[in-house]
Amino acid sequence: MDIVDKMFQGDRLALARLLSILENNTPEVPLVMSRIQQNQDNGYYIGFTGAPGSGKSTLVDKMILQIRNNNLEVGVVAIDPTSPFSGGAILGDRIRMQNHALDPGVFIRSLATRGSLGGLSRAAKNTARILNASGKDYCIIETVGVGQVEIDIVDTADTTVVVLMPDTGDSIQAIKAGIMEIADIIVVNKADLKGTDQLIADLMLMLHENQRHSWWQVPVIATQADKNIGIKELFEKIEEHKEVLKDTGMLVAKRKEQRVSEFMEIIEQTLLDVILESQKDDSEFCEIINNVMAGLIDPYSAAKKVFGNENLIKRWMMRLSSEILIERRRVDA
Amino acid sequence: MDIVDKMFQGDRLALARLLSILENNTPEVPLVMSRIQQNQDNGYYIGFTGAPGSGKSTLVDKMILQIRNNNLEVGVVAIDPTSPFSGGAILGDRIRMQNHALDPGVFIRSLATRGSLGGLSRAAKNTARILNASGKDYCIIETVGVGQVEIDIVDTADTTVVVLMPDTGDSIQAIKAGIMEIADIIVVNKADLKGTDQLIADLMLMLHENQRHSWWQVPVIATQADKNIGIKELFEKIEEHKEVLKDTGMLVAKRKEQRVSEFMEIIEQTLLDVILESQKDDSEFCEIINNVMAGLIDPYSAAKKVFGNENLIKRWMMRLSSEILIERRRVDA
Known part of the structure; x- marks a missing residue:
């Protein structure tokens, strides 16, 4: 058990x-x-x-x-x-x-x-x-x-x-x-x-x-x-x-809302986790951050660069799909 | 001017x-x-x-x-x-x-x-x-x-x-x-x-x-x-x-940190904006949300479904790249 x-x-x-x-x-x-x-x-x-x-x-x-x-x-x-x-x-x-x-x-x-x-x-x-x-x-x-x-x-x-x-x-x-x-x-x-x-x-x-x-x-x-x-x-x-x-019937409605807001939180948090993680080890992302830090590029233009970089986005996606791994297995904590 | x-x-x-x-x-x-x-x-x-x-x-x-x-x-x-x-x-x-x-x-x-x-x-x-x-x-x-x-x-x-x-x-x-x-x-x-x-x-x-x-x-x-x-x-x-x-030299260091934190905020916020937007008009995403709302799937398993859905992710990416459009043009507000 x-x-x-x-x-x-x-x-x-x-x-x-x-x-x-x-x-x-x-x-x-x-x-x-x-x-x-x-x-x-x-x-x-x-x-x-x-x-x-x-x-x-x-x-x-x-x-x-x-x-x-x-x-x-x-x-x-x-x-x-x-x-x-x-x-x-x-x-x-x-x-x-x-x-x-x-x-x-x-x-x-x-x-x-x-x-x-x-x-x-x-x-x-x-x-x-x-x-x-x-x-x-x-x-x-x-x-x-x-x-x-x-x-x-x-x-x-x-x-x-x-x-x-x-x-x-x-x-x-x-x-x-x-x-x-x-x-x-x-x-x-x-x-x-x-x-x-x-x-x-x-x-x-x-x-x-x-x-x-x-x-x-x-x-x-x-x-x-x-x-x-x-x-x-x-x-x-x-x-x-x-x-x-x-x-x-408000209680039933509240429960429905609560489930959706829990779902949206999970989606958001997983995305943020992946981005924070790549801040440590994705060399392309780190280079952009270094340029922002040095004031060589403004943050908005840098963000535009990030979202236009297909390879970076693909790497994020790969991390995302491996982030949530749910199986109905035992929890031996 | x-x-x-x-x-x-x-x-x-x-x-x-x-x-x-x-x-x-x-x-x-x-x-x-x-x-x-x-x-x-x-x-x-x-x-x-x-x-x-x-x-x-x-x-x-x-x-x-x-x-x-x-x-x-x-x-x-x-x-x-x-x-x-x-x-x-x-x-x-x-x-x-x-x-x-x-x-x-x-x-x-x-x-x-x-x-x-x-x-x-x-x-x-x-x-x-x-x-x-x-x-x-x-x-x-x-x-x-x-x-x-x-x-x-x-x-x-x-x-x-x-x-x-x-x-x-x-x-x-x-x-x-x-x-x-x-x-x-x-x-x-x-x-x-x-x-x-x-x-x-x-x-x-x-x-x-x-x-x-x-x-x-x-x-x-x-x-x-x-x-x-x-x-x-x-x-x-x-x-x-x-x-x-x-x-x-702490002031210079603070300015650098501030720029990076501004950058990360922009990245995060743009992502969240795109997801909220698709909650309104992406039929595949809406279907998952409806299932969560009805209690047919738990929020974590639903999130796993989302991040495993390549087409949905691709649509998000397309929105992301069009979200931040910066040109050095006039601001006629």
């Missing part, structure tokens, strides 16, 4: 090893992902996003307990705002893990930024897919800030929860503008702070003026995660949104 | 029209960028990044005045944290513009997120390049938050200034970890707030433990931008960093 089968049978060690395959982006990734494809949509994807300091991690922690109290299982993917350069980890998950370490119904994985954020969000999505495929009822994807990763994550989440807090200063208008478009549910956490009522009133007004869907009115929920206030209401709203998505 | 020539001669209207070409990503972009290539490195690039609410915009505003007091010209590209979905603008620049509207030595351009953040950061970089090519001594690139855009911007900035403020709560450790790797200068703004001394002490300790370059010790500067405190010191440090980069 290989580790994918073991994972399907509930083996936590096998699950952890599969997730390491994703993080390290080894050549087994395509194989693993095509093996789990039929099962990745069994669970439900919840996205949590918000600025640093909004108390989002505490909120997620309480949400885990809430889900467990309902006798359901949950996976968590947390994307840590660490250095994109050093790849240094933050260990947020290890601290949180302690609260759930003895609970076999919880699996938390934290991903630190390494290399491109594009690579990170792909690893995060695949991690979420494997967690759901492993039999979790929910997978929570937790991200920080407002940026590309969040946008990518919205593609993956069935319900997106945006966490705000009062008193974030002058740029609240700016933050809100982006939020209106991604939030299915808005949480105002730290709701004992000054400015809570005003923030909620502002949000209600903006939501009233910008209703995205006739079938869903985005709710604003006040929480104090550290005191467990508002958590049950939040979970109920997530459940309500889930039911609406199911009843309207 | 075409608008590129007019821009070189100081015509503000021509400059504004060139920047619109970039923002709207019209087919003239390659032509414009290859025309200005020889001049884009005349000026100096300063990056400002920091979380929303750190007072970064006020700081940049005061920096503009400081540069103008030294009788030098400055361009500003501000990336606004607006909705990546609606593309709605924030108008921050229009408010700030009023302070400098009558000053011909200042040119401010604000870019809102539209489409991908990748597209945004490319437009922002090109805007900065044109501002420098137009004869500005400095170009300030202002971004928000910690994300892909910031990382991209670091590639472009010669000196990167990271703006912090005291009292940003529990995630300061996380924020700092990323900052250490990108900051050439750290500013603690709103330095009258509680926690300033502690933050500076923490930063100094972290900097002491993580010195990146033997030739540059990252300084921490306390400012109160709204009261114009610390601005002169900041400008002097930027000048000092600039001199060090020049003396060590």
Whole structure:
């Protein structure tokens, strides 16, 4: 029996090893992902996003307990705002893990930024897919800030929860503008702070003026995660949104979109990988790069030269067709 | 005389029209960028990044005045944290513009997120390049938050200034970890707030433990931008960093790296554009996508099919070679 089968049978060690395959982006990734494809949509994807300091991690922690109290299982993917350069980890998950370490119904994985954020969000999505495929009822994807990763994550989440807090200063208008478009549910956490009522009133007004869907009115929920206030209401709203998505056929439509966006990502990433690779060892490509570096040719004219070079393109194509090799074989990682 | 020539001669209207070409990503972009290539490195690039609410915009505003007091010209590209979905603008620049509207030595351009953040950061970089090519001594690139855009911007900035403020709560450790790797200068703004001394002490300790370059010790500067405190010191440090980069040959090396990264971006983006285009009108590619959407084939196996399809690849190649058409002709935009 290989580790994918073991994972399907509930083996936590096998699950952890599969997730390491994703993080390290080894050549087994395509194989693993095509093996789990039929099962990745069994669970439900919840996205949590918000600025640093909004108390989002505490909120997620309480949400885990809430889900467990309902006798359901949950996976968590947390994307840590660490250095994109050093790849240094933050260990947020290890601290949180302690609260759930003895609970076999919880699996938390934290991903630190390494290399491109594009690579990170792909690893995060695949991690979420494997967690759901492993039999979790929910997978929570937790991200920080407002940026590309969040946008990518919205593609993956069935319900997106945006966490705000009062008193974030002058740029609240700016933050809100982006939020209106991604939030299915808005949480105002730290709701004992000054400015809570005003923030909620502002949000209600903006939501009233910008209703995205006739079938869903985005709710604003006040929480104090550290005191467990508002958590049950939040979970109920997530459940309500889930039911609406199911009843309207939106969930099926989302799954279709998610599959296409996964496909397009794979196509794009494979192309980029091949080009980066040839930057190391294709002498003709390297010569063009050297000329660009020396300022002998401008980048656009150089690009024109590349795309006009049939032999170079042919070499890329040969690499491309050998890049993705999927067979239904064992994964012995 | 075409608008590129007019821009070189100081015509503000021509400059504004060139920047619109970039923002709207019209087919003239390659032509414009290859025309200005020889001049884009005349000026100096300063990056400002920091979380929303750190007072970064006020700081940049005061920096503009400081540069103008030294009788030098400055361009500003501000990336606004607006909705990546609606593309709605924030108008921050229009408010700030009023302070400098009558000053011909200042040119401010604000870019809102539209489409991908990748597209945004490319437009922002090109805007900065044109501002420098137009004869500005400095170009300030202002971004928000910690994300892909910031990382991209670091590639472009010669000196990167990271703006912090005291009292940003529990995630300061996380924020700092990323900052250490990108900051050439750290500013603690709103330095009258509680926690300033502690933050500076923490930063100094972290900097002491993580010195990146033997030739540059990252300084921490306390400012109160709204009261114009610390601005002169900041400008002097930027000048000092600039001199060090020049003396060590690092500036020349940076320019080389910047050209290569611009080239690689163009290659990648052109490829992605071609694939997105064929998603609309290539019947063979559309059929594969439909099968993915219906769940009849998993995305990785579908990607393998695509890269094994010689005819499809050939059609992509034909599009690629016709995508970048650069001639040294007039730009009548």
